[in-house]
Amino acid sequence: MLVVRGWSSCALADVPRAVEFGDIEPGEISSHGKCCPYRSRHGKFHVWTLWCSICGDWTGVPHPQFCLVLCGGDPFRASQPCSSRCSTTVLRSPDTHGAARPGARPRERPAPYDRDMEFPLSSAESPNLIALDHVDSTNTVLSDMIRTQWADGQPTEAFTTVATLDQRGGRGRLDRVWQAPRGSALAVSIAFVVPAEDVDLLPWLPLICGAATQQAMQQLGVHAGVKWPNDLLIEGRKVCGILSELVSTTPRPGRQVPTDLPVLVGFGINLMQTAADFEAQGLDPRTVTSLAREGVMVTGDVMLQHLLARLRDLWARALRHDSSVFDAVRDACVTVGQRVRVMLPGGDALVGVAVGLDAGGRLMVEAGGTTHSLSVGDVIHVRPAAR
Numbered sequence: 001m002l003v004v005r006g007w008s009s010c011a012l013a014d015v016p017r018a019v020e021f022g023d024i025e026p027g028e029i030s031s032h033g034k035c036c037p038y039r040s041r042h043g044k045f046h047v048w049t050l051w052c053s054i055c056g057d058w059t060g061v062p063h064p065q066f067c068l069v070l071c072g073g074d075p076f077r078a079s080q081p082c083s084s085r086c087s088t089t090v091l092r093s094p095d096t097h098g099a100a101r102p103g104a105r106p107r108e109r110p111a112p113y114d115r116d117m118e119f120p121l122s123s124a125e126s127p128n129l130i131a132l133d134h135v136d137s138t139n140t141v142l143s144d145m146i147r148t149q150w151a152d153g154q155p156t157e158a159f160t161t162v163a164t165l166d167q168r169g170g171r172g173r174l175d176r177v178w179q180a181p182r183g184s185a186l187a188v189s190i191a192f193v194v195p196a197e198d199v200d201l202l203p204w205l206p207l208i209c210g211a212a213t214q215q216a217m218q219q220l221g222v223h224a225g226v227k228w229p230n231d232l233l234i235e236g237r238k239v240c241g242i243l244s245e246l247v248s249t250t251p252r253p254g255r256q257v258p259t260d261l262p263v264l265v266g267f268g269i270n271l272m273q274t275a276a277d278f279e280a281q282g283l284d285p286r287t288v289t290s291l292a293r294e295g296v297m298v299t300g301d302v303m304l305q306h307l308l309a310r311l312r313d314l315w316a317r318a319l320r321h322d323s324s325v326f327d328a329v330r331d332a333c334v335t336v337g338q339r340v341r342v343m344l345p346g347g348d349a350l351v352g353v354a355v356g357l358d359a360g361g362r363l364m365v366e367a368g369g370t371t372h373s374l375s376v377g378d379v380i381h382v383r384p385a386a387r
Helices: 120-125 138-151 196-219 275-280 300-319 323-332
Strands: 007-009 033-040 043-052 057-060 129-132 161-164 185-194 225-227 231-234 237-246 261-270 339-343 349-357 363-367 370-374 381-384
Touching (some): 120 129, 129 138, 138 161, 138 237, 138 261, 185 300, 196 225, 196 237, 196 261, 196 300, 196 323, 225 323, 261 300, 323 349, 339 363, 349 370
Parallel strands (some): 129 161
Antiparallel strands (some): 033 043, 043 057, 161 185, 185 261, 225 231, 231 237, 237 261, 339 349, 339 381, 349 363
16 A cells, blocks of 8 residues: 655755655656645645546546645545545555556646546445535535425435535534635535434434444544534544524425425534644634544545444434344444533523433433433533533
8 A cells, every 4th residue: 555645845845755766856867756745824834646547647646535635744545536426446656566657648746636526436425416516515415405305295215314525504503604725624415314203313314324434433443422412522622513404395386295304414524634624714723623633534425334334323223223223323422421511592501410311302400309311302502611
């Protein structure tokens, strides 16, 4: 497997030794690839590229869906196809890759993203996946699709997915703005169909999505926890936000009214942001993090693939009312056991100990000898309280 290195540099003379390939200079073409310096808002960087005989072009390494700004200079392993057009091949090490095609004209620099921004691995988990180069909001795209299809009497298939690495107008709970530099975060919206006889699962759905995200991250080497009702935290720092929405639909005249309920769930997962990225957004890096900051470098495609696999499993079991799913949600919830301060509508606050989740997924807070069961609509936010 090819080990690829990227270093931050402001002078071309600072290109370091690439142990796997020998000394290289900017733009030099060897029998296996070339060094492509390019400039971003972080300065000048050097990215090793290889010739792909399948794509018939020079391709950036790692996978183009990675943010190619390799802050810190840690090595990456190219375990993904070299582009979405080449999903059947994996880049090989120099001793087996072979020479570049004679007479090929390399690009000035590698394109950091595919034009179509496809997610080949995730598409295997969700055939109805729409990958967008950029979008204001994946939730808006999917909700419009759901309304149109349901109005025509054609309910949207469960796990229809809209994904991008460049969301420009995302919104979270309470209409909070959620934005990130292009390529640094995964924005994805997934459609669920809740049977009419299972409406009791509606308050559990965002929590199940949180547990699925927690399990997916754990498979990738990150230990996160679910903060009730809709965030994932790594040691107290937010890495993911989740927003669920029951989509209102009106059938066209003459169309049958579906009895099932369409719900979309949106995820915003921080993949590659640095502390400087968060500061530029006005966020305190001590309260937010990304998978990269936790030492795990994954593409949006790999993250989404794992998320979809865990979601399919947990949701299928939830529809069977498998109690182990709700146990998994409770186990993943790091809010339980904490002393919390719950801000309520109107400015009041409830301070107590979160003692568990009730049968409806509500947070139970014990305060002053009374246990209060709080639904998502009952609270503004829940935060740790001083003891």
